[in-house]
Amino acid sequence: xxxxxxxxxxPAPRRGRWPWIGEGAVAxxxxxVLCGLxxxxxxLLAAMVLALGTLFRSFGPAPSGPDSFRLAVVAAALIPASxxxxxxxxxxxxxxxxxxxxxxxxxxxxxxxxxAEAGFLRRLRDRAGWLLTDAATWRDLLWAAVSGCLGWLLxxxxxxxxxxxxxxxxxxxxxxTLHQPAPGRxxxxxxxxxxxxxxxxxxxxxxxxxxGPRLLAAYATFARSMLGPTRQAELALRVRHLAQTRAxxxxxxxxxxxxxxxxxxxxxxxxxxxxGMTLDAADQLLDTSPAAARALLAEARAASAKALAELRDLVxxxxxxxxxxxxxxxxxxxxxxxxxxxxxxxxxxxGRPAAPVESAAYFAVSELLANVSKHxxxxxxxxxxxxxxxxxRIGVTxxxxxxxxxxxxxxxxxxxxxxxxxxxxxAVSSPPGGPTVVNMELPCALSSPKTSSC
Amino acid sequence: MRVVIxxxxxxxxxxxxxxxxxxxxxxxxxxxxxxxxxxxxxxxxPDVAIVDVRLPPTFTDEGLRAALAARREVPxxxxxxxxxxxxxxxxxxxxxxxxxxxxxxxxxxxSDGAQFVEAVRRVAGGGTAMDPEVIARxxxxxxxxxxxxxxxxxxxxxxxxxxxxxxxxxxxxRLVITERAVAKHxxxxxxxxxxxxxxxxxxxxxxxxxxxxx
Numbered sequence: 001x002x003x004x005x006x007x008x009x010x011p012a013p014r015r016g017r018w019p020w021i022g023e024g025a026v027a028x029x030x031x032x033v034l035c036g037l038x039x040x041x042x043x044l045l046a047a048m049v050l051a052l053g054t055l056f057r058s059f060g061p062a063p064s065g066p067d068s069f070r071l072a073v074v075a076a077a078l079i080p081a082s083x084x085x086x087x088x089x090x091x092x093x094x095x096x097x098x099x100x101x102x103x104x105x106x107x108x109x110x111x112x113x114x115x116a117e118a119g120f121l122r123r124l125r126d127r128a129g130w131l132l133t134d135a136a137t138w139r140d141l142l143w144a145a146v147s148g149c150l151g152w153l154l155x156x157x158x159x160x161x162x163x164x165x166x167x168x169x170x171x172x173x174x175x176x177t178l179h180q181p182a183p184g185r186x187x188x189x190x191x192x193x194x195x196x197x198x199x200x201x202x203x204x205x206x207x208x209x210x211x212g213p214r215l216l217a218a219y220a221t222f223a224r225s226m227l228g229p230t231r232q233a234e235l236a237l238r239v240r241h242l243a244q245t246r247a248x249x250x251x252x253x254x255x256x257x258x259x260x261x262x263x264x265x266x267x268x269x270x271x272x273x274x275x276g277m278t279l280d281a282a283d284q285l286l287d288t289s290p291a292a293a294r295a296l297l298a299e300a301r302a303a304s305a306k307a308l309a310e311l312r313d314l315v316x317x318x319x320x321x322x323x324x325x326x327x328x329x330x331x332x333x334x335x336x337x338x339x340x341x342x343x344x345x346x347x348x349x350x351g352r353p354a355a356p357v358e359s360a361a362y363f364a365v366s367e368l369l370a371n372v373s374k375h376x377x378x379x380x381x382x383x384x385x386x387x388x389x390x391x392x393r394i395g396v397t398x399x400x401x402x403x404x405x406x407x408x409x410x411x412x413x414x415x416x417x418x419x420x421x422x423x424x425x426x427a428v429s430s431p432p433g434g435p436t437v438v439n440m441e442l443p444c445a446l447s448s449p450k451t452s453s454c
Numbered sequence: 455m456r457v458v459i460x461x462x463x464x465x466x467x468x469x470x471x472x473x474x475x476x477x478x479x480x481x482x483x484x485x486x487x488x489x490x491x492x493x494x495x496x497x498x499x500p501d502v503a504i505v506d507v508r509l510p511p512t513f514t515d516e517g518l519r520a521a522l523a524a525r526r527e528v529p530x531x532x533x534x535x536x537x538x539x540x541x542x543x544x545x546x547x548x549x550x551x552x553x554x555x556x557x558x559x560x561x562x563x564x565s566d567g568a569q570f571v572e573a574v575r576r577v578a579g580g581g582t583a584m585d586p587e588v589i590a591r592x593x594x595x596x597x598x599x600x601x602x603x604x605x606x607x608x609x610x611x612x613x614x615x616x617x618x619x620x621x622x623x624x625x626x627x628r629l630v631i632t633e634r635a636v637a638k639h640x641x642x643x644x645x646x647x648x649x650x651x652x653x654x655x656x657x658x659x660x661x662x663x664x665x666x667x668x
Contacts, residue, residue: 321541
């Protein structure tokens with residue numbers, strides 16, 4: 001992600017001749033907020049250090065009266081409070097760095113201990129241990145210290161330059177009264193004419209506005225060096241993600257096996273047993289009542305047709321034959337042909353992804369199309385399949401009523417889980433009234449196109 | 455009538471041969487792969503080739519491609535493709551040259567020998583035999599179409615049977631109505647869908663399929 005002025009999270013480009021003026025003003029205001037967060041962090045850190053000092057002194061050789069005891073209690077309470085405060089401020093800075101400066105910062109905290117059954121004291125100890133042993137907490141404190149000393153200047157720079165420049169503009173009119181040089185000292189502006197302060201002030205303010213977004217991004221990058229996860233924390237996050245998705249994958253695999261087992265047991269298998277009995281009954285009746293035997297044979301044939309249809313559906317659900325035959329693009333085309341709405345397909349896949357990825361992508365599209373035809377009241381849908389920069393990208397858009405929410409409904413969440421097993425991601429935009437746009441990304445390589453054998 | 459069969463599973467190949475011979479058709483060759491199909495089609499010039507979609511060595515859509523290749527080799531060769539599952543996509547590819555003599559059926563259909571042999575004869579005669587499942591999905595896809603929506607349930611039934619490739623006589627027999635009633639229904643359907651009526655059964659089927667598949 002670039003950290004320039006036109007960042008995804010940054011201000012939208014403004015119309016007009018000098019859009020940078022508006023952007024600069026916004027950046028200056030945001031810088032003031034970020035500066036406030038940094039200074040507040042530094043203040044909390046200072047409070048914490050003071051409290052620690054007080055605590056040490058109260059255990060020292062100095063005479064301890066009731067007053068010093070009370071002071072020690074307050075200090076002891078202040079330390080965890082300010083620690084949590086710094087963490088909260090760091091969290092806000094992370095969030096704003098992403099949305100305002102286009103420099104997203106991931107939090108590298110370890111997950112909080114979850115032991116609802118433990119007693120109060122035990123929980124308190126666990127939480128304190130969790131807070132204090134997490135390197136990310138100490139890095140937050142480092143951020144508070146460094147930002148409080150230096151970083152805040154960077155955040156405040158855009159606003160500072162603008163204000164300083166504007167003061168320069170109005171200076172000449174006040175110069176005589178405010179900056180009357182004391183006798184015997186050089187005048188404020190030296191020998192230069194006072195009006196020069198006006199263009200200089202405009203230039204400084206303009207520089208502040210112009211550089212505002214970039215200065216802000218620089219501050220965010222600086223903050224990231226302390227607030228972002230370390231390599232080790234990143235790896236820990238990765239391991240956690242992998243463990244989670246692996247567990248999900250195993251679960252869903254096992255669930256699918258159980259479903260297939262049940263479908264076979266209750267479906268085809270039961271039908272074949274029934275068919276055997278029907279055929280046996282027909283055999284018994286063959287001599288005495290050929291008409292009844294014929295009716296039973298017809299019944300057996302119907303049962304075999306049902307069993308075949310069920311097996312076919314089962315196979316489709318495991319691995320659609322057309323996907324194996326022709327690959328993702330053609331299989332999606334086949335899906336589109338079976339939809340009761342017009343589906344426009346654009347695909348640019350020069351080869352085939354690995355089979356598991358292909359299958360995950362196919363079922364994701366299949367589920368999305370099923371959603372579209374069931375819930376969206378859409379008349380048309382567009383599917384876009386392409387492979388770019390090592391990513392299989394799939395977009396599914398419909399002209400329906402919108403309002404799809406991945407947080408509700410298990411369908412979208414299920415797709416997300418399935419894609420996560422391949423480090424894939426799903427993004428849904430579905431405002432009420434539509435249209436719904438779902439974008440999916442799956443990192444994968446393509447094999448060379450399969451050569452046809454005839 | 456002379457038939458060539460390409461089917462890799464021995465049980466089915468053998469069963470098909472016996473079934474067809476029981477109905478008085480002659481199986482000149484029963485092969486288990488695409489290359490064999492091509493060779494025997496060229497050598498035997500059969501009246502119809504019955505081909506399984508999934509054949510060695512790839513066990514994907516080898517049979518479909520072999521069938522299309524055979525039709526290129528022997529223009530107008532009637533081909534009946536059998537499959538464990540049906541796809542509109544493949545139906546379209548088979549029908550793409552618009553010349554008829556095409557069948558595309560689920561393997562399940564062989565369990566009704568009389569119906570199946572009727573379909574084989576129809577394809578051999580230059581007609582069309584589309585699986586009811588393909589047609590059901592085609593109709594489903596067109597259910598929102600305004601012209602299709604104006605059809606009465608009976609007319610829709612007739613449309614489906616027509617798309618499968620059945621003649622008026624067969625439709626009449628199936629629905630237990632007179633052939634004149636079927637003719638009336640088909641005239642009404644062609645009017646509603648804005649299609650040119652045609653006395654030629656085959657051209658009629660292709661027009662209906664083209665309309666539904668557009």
